[in-house]
Amino acid sequence: MNRLLHSALPVVLASLLCTTALWPAQAAAPAGAGAVKDIGQVSIDHHVFTLPNGLTVVVHSNHSVPNVFVGVWYRVGSKDEPEGKTGFAHLFEHLMFQETINRKSEYFLPLDKAGGSDMNGITDVDQTRYYQTVPSNALDLALWMESDRMANLGRSITQAGLDAQRAVVQNEKRQDELGQQDPTAQIHRNSYFPLGHPYRHTTIGSMDDLNKASLDDVKAWFAQYYGASNAVLVMAGDVDLATAKQKAAHYFADVPAGTPASHMQRWLPDFPQIKRDYVQGTGAAGGLRRSWPVSGEDPRELARLQLAAGTLAGSPDTLLWDLLVDKLHLASSVSANLSNNLLVSTFSIAMTLRPGVTPEQVGPILDRSLADYFAKGPRDAQRIQAIVVGTENNLLRSLQSNAAVGAMLAQGQLYDGDPAGALAQLDWVRTATPEDLRKVASKWLDRPYYEMVIQPALPNAPAPGVVDRSAPPTPGPFTGTVRFPAIVETRLSNGMKLVVAERHGLPLIDASVQFATGTDGEDGYGEGVATQAINLLALGTTQRDASAVSREIARIGFYMNTSIGERNMGLNWSTTSNRVDDSFALAADLLRHPAYPQSEIDRRRANVNIDAAYDAYERNPIESAAQLYAAAVWGPNHRNGRMTTRARAHADFARQNDRAAIARFHDREMGPANATLYVMGDISVAEVTAAAERHFGNWRANTPTALPDPAQDAPPVRSGPRVILIDAPGAPQSSVMAGHLVPALDQDAAATEALMNAALGGSFHSRLNMNLREHKGWTYGFGAGISDAVRGPRVFTASGTVETDKTAAALVEIRKEIRDYVGTRPITPQELERDRGAAIQAIPASFTTSGAVLGAMISARAMGLPYNRAEGAMQRLAAVDLQTVRARARDTYKPEQMTWLVVGDLHRIEADIRALGLGPVEVWDVYGKPLR
Template sequence: MKKTLLLAALAVTHTSLFAQSIDVKSLEIPHTRYELDNGLTLLVHEDHKAPIVAVSVWYNVGSKDEKPGKTGFAHLFEHLMFNGSENYDGEYFKPFEQVGATDMNGTTWFDRTNYFQNVPSTAVDLALWMESDRMGHLLGAITQEKLDNQRGVVQNEKRQGDNSPYRKAEYSLLEGIFPEGHPYRWSTIGSMEDLNAASLDDVKDWFKQYYGAANTVIVLAGDITAEAAKQKVEHYFGDIPPGPPVKRLRSYVPEKEISSYEEVFDKVAAERIYRVWPVAGRTTDDIEALNLLAKIAGEGKTSRLYQRLVEKEKLATGVSAYVEEHTLASIFNVEVTLADGADEEEVSAIIDEEITKLVKSKVTKSELDGARMRTLSRTIRGMEKIGGFGGKANVLAEGELYADDSNHYMESLERYAGATPKDLNEVAKAWLSGGFHQVIVRPFPNYAVSSESADRSTLPEVTEMPELAFPTPEEFKLDNGISVYFVKRDAVPDVSMRVVFNSGYAADANGYPLGTSSMTMRMLEEGSGKTDGEAYKTEMDRLGAASYFGASLDSSYAHLQSLTANLKPALSLFSEVIQKPAMRDNDLTKLKPIWLSNIAQEKSQPVQLAFRELPPLLFGNDHPYGMPLTGSGTNESVGNITTKTLKDFHSTWLRPDNAQIIVVGDIEKSTLKAMLNDSFGEWNVSGKAGKKEIADVPQVKGRTFYLADRPDSPQSLILAGKLIPSITDEDALAIDTANAIVGGKFTARLNMNLREDKGWAYGARTMSLTTAGMRPWFAYAPVQSDKTVDSINEIDREMKEYNGKNPATATELSETVTTEVRKLPGSFETNNSVLSEIQSSLMQGKPLNYPMLLQQEYDKLTLEDVREQSDLFTTDNIVYMIVGDASLYKAELEKMGKVVMLDIE
């Protein structure tokens, strides 16, 4: 019988780096806890850095509370909560869009269901009215029609998930690790059969049992006082009944003495091994050590399994290890994607060896320091946000719901701080010595109710909105002329920095094999002449810093995120790999098989496959944008890339006279300037920077359907494309507004049609890329296979009606503008969000405080301006890319236009 091990006393001396850099107590989230008379728990955290409030509502119910034969109920009910209540029987998101809410979502998992949104501080009453109305006044609004509609939406969500590579493994892993009768044995999405069987009475019983006030935790975090929050929550939620008592299991870790092995076939590009152990629950004393062990075993390029399987033995192209935390039991996961031709038994044996080493011997101090600092750095960055995934509201709610203690996160951080190699070894012995389940996925040949009730005859009116406060960057130049754009923000002791080069995928068209720009950036991760890639990553981990390198169509970028205290040494490493990358032949040789494996993965994933194939059909193969939008190139082009190619690209495009630096974070300008001059100020190169030629191209004529055949696919991915004017065009704002009305937001016409009205798709939308030249515009809809042609007809109808009998209305324009403007105050909460906005403005040639000017731009926009964007919605020059079972719709499409079958490698 396993026993939870108590980690070393928290007073044990921490690692010197950890203790010097971070005081765990400084991460405390001050908050006030209230319990209403009806049992509802309220947590309030004040954070006045932005005029927004995170409203997060957590119900202590998830898929573990379902019974066999009635799986999927928790998630299905989450969907129904967005479909109107007794006093507001409309689309849930619409009032929130009108006040500029952000981070709106709802999620379900084994142990909980939560709903959250960030709203302007003046719209808290609106959010609480809406949340309390669906908590206390929902049953009368649930109809058979709504149930049938959302059942279809959820089933399409399941189809979309099941259509993703490796998804089948999830079902096998859960059934392999949890025995019959265990409440984690089935996936949260449920089975098609159970969803079909769900009745109106079943759904209403679920609500009555689990959606009472006493089963709920509400967190308000942001620009609000505790006293005001308590008064508002009591007003809106105080008259809601507590609900019946809920019987719960507290722990159920299955004993697995004998390992089991399973084989699954799926539409994947490469074999992948999944190995899982049942381990301690999320609130036990062992969970932190388990997380650290997972990071050391398989997180990142310095991990043991990556070094052994990818770097040394070259048997794998990807490795990961992580702990999936749950209340009754957690899951320790190891995932390995096998290289082409690798022996799975050899890989499995190496996993055995490396896990056995963790059990039999202690990890090194250096490994533990790196894992610990990565954990703490991510925690700090997460706490920059008040809401959304991983924000402070999330942290407090998890502690209260799972551990009955909203301060539980502090205990967890202290255990991370105090963990020793000996602790990790003892925990590994306790939990990783027993049996596991391995799946290999192969490619397929006494409460009281208050007497006062809130007025529910109408929604609370939001009469005022907080003002946007977007900072205007300070500009200065380094000694060598590089322009720097800087914003000081001191919410957390962290700095975000991005070096942006005017290159990107489009630069490949200047005589380079496709994929060169992306691979050049990727090779920067392999270090400089002074350090190799492993040493670079190890030192960055030790400093609690992170860097990534990438590219888009028009730019290449190097991003650094560092704790302020460690910025100088992190910047020194970062600048060295940018200016003097090693570009070693052996590193490129190791990278290419992984790169080719990633291309194969892209071709197995419907969305990525479509985005690979469609751009050349729109722009032509010779245009700089006529390439796979993944930026990875082709098998042939990758084969032609050499280190000479990469060095030439680097010297031509990644250079000081082609660079801009953007910095946002907790540092003084003078200090930053000195650091940047030390790191980049003496960077000078000869010759001239490369220049791209992004020419306009004519629209495609006629309707063509390009089909990528995936026999027996349960879903079709529809991606329609055409070209629209550049973001710098004088009508760009009108074009984007028209796009938002038709398909650019949740409540847009297309999504309401295919998802909410017909239930054929989990989601559908239209979008365009922000590019320097003509923009590619897409209509995207993953739909159930038997509705492929019908869905195309509906996409066409929505576009034609915009140009005909159903043009944009004054209401749609007003609502769209209101949504776009009112969400701005909550859109720039993090350093990275501010940085990205500055980068976008620079690329588009807009003022650097453009968000502050957007209201004025919208004020000039007329309904006629938006209606005149008819070219956006013509259907005679649109290219359709469809990934799915072509046998179901090819004949019908041939009656509608030209059909071309694509030969996908």
């Protein structure tokens, strides 16, 4: 059972395109030679039908050879593996060859006896396929075997079988890794595909995930993906249509349909700019590989891109080979290829450089060559014709094999819904013109890409051993410090505050305009209006529409984002120091003259489906935990505890998309009277002041509304515990949140509080996490912390998810840990020093960028503290003593007054939780309505 690291091409013609193998056929025709006669239309006789259980059947009749290719293609591959289950698709491929309740032998034995051949299974990123070619008289046997495992393997897998095949797969992995010392493939996957992309991990998976695969896991995989409705059965060879229909119905009609599997349609990696990795290779020569993501939505484009690849590289008469290999002698080989997959296709150009040649020599030449191709297209029409002729020959030769035809039909049906899709692709290639290739290449390749620069291998001889490896070295004394630059505060002529800190070195500037308002200032406008007012700035101004704003952002390298909190909001940007005036001009235009165009608001509004969002919310009650917890702790009448229902969401959505309300909020609440412009970087105070005065100095003064006093919005006072349960039927885990309100932040005690919380729940080594994760193994992670708030009360919360059947026991452990922490087992000197050292040594690294320093300045000022407050953080942490932490913990944590909120399968957990006696128990729905 072979494994492919890269999938077979969904566009089947790509495997037939003759781009490198038929060089002799590419020679120019001799002078006076007559035109080559066209081979005419190529066809593949086939029929498609579907059984009532959803199984798609494709039949091709060819009686020239007395055998039949029988294959089953399943729409499941490694892309369908969730995190923690990598390798499942391939592992299950191996399990499909094990015994079933009806067949007490391995899969191959009966077919071997019947004269079967080419029996195998293959898993790639998009599909898993099983096939065999059998004599015509063994067709019933092959169909029985395939239908038997499709119907019954889920009930047949045993722990012994799983363990045996797991060992086989792991040995396969070890063998592959032993023979593949080149690290570039995995590095390419990790860099090319973003985090979470289904193609980012290998098909064979990780050892850890394979070890964790349980019997229930693999049975669930079978139930989810191996139903008849998720498969294509193909019979190609010595069988007529009527017989095929009768036999397919006979053997497969009783196979369960299964649940139709849902699949992601597209996910293209996004490269706003060129991304480049330098990798140590394993060969004596270096190399270069460029990769561009391509959408597979238009199969005509894919066929033409593959044809374009054949004109660019791969053989001596192609553009890049001729230039880089034959003329300039910079590379020993150059190839171009389009690899096609369901979620994203990838066009790649790769070359191996000659010894002594550097990628820096080759890169500009490749750039110029591609630019020329984008402008003029391929220059050699004969090359195109040679590829077409070779492709036709390959296709015709493949039609001699029932196995090749069967595979082609199955691939076409699975990927394109057209078994004969390869023939349409052949027609597209035949009719493609140089202009067609120029256009498709320009469309997909004239854009940023990912490039891997492969460095020659280092010498193998190891240096003499001088390292003592008997024990890890002890770190030397920590000497890190934090020093903020000098900070100057002034005002512009209109009263707008300006804060500047010079930080010379790299020619970079970080800037922010912060307004002393936020969601607390929305009274009279509508909830969400402040968020829209700051987030929609880039939709256009009175001088620039959205496209013009976008072009200017790109032109000057203006990297912007917005932020909003309860009592502050802002526009933040960064640029280079030579673009300061341009960046100030754009920021001022966005902030002073936003158009909030109704058409753009309507367009965004049309993309939001509130009902769909709430349908999903109701289907997955776990998502309600945070909002319900806030309502429970703060009370439903407090702004922090306000529940949002479906009806309320519709009303709020209408208000927050009211252009008039957004504009009113902007005009009154966002202006120089309550704004501060912060600038840090490689620029002088004088230069910043001059630019700020030019672009912001004549901004009309505003009269912002005073923000409400948090003390006037006091939360309810609770004196006892409370338990709230929300039902999530069938949930495999329970979401647990437990805590209570704590007093407003005292900045003088902030360092003490940070170390107090770190030992209880604020770090990996905290008591809660070590107990529930490391010692009990009930959770992936469990922590605790106290919320940030500029003013007013805050919330202490211990939270995480735990296994459903361990929910009640976890609540006991949580309460025990908090009780012990404020009682008989307070923080120890060892815990304090561990967390103190970690916190202190992490501080300098957190201020390596100007943006981080600027952020600390803004946060400090929002809390009424000096701009350089963070400079003394290390000293404040060092000054904290053990007894102060213990006293603070006793004053802060109230284990007997906690509100407990648990979302889980109440059928399994409610009785046990009630029996704990944590406090009065209530059951709510997902909107906070008491049910009992």
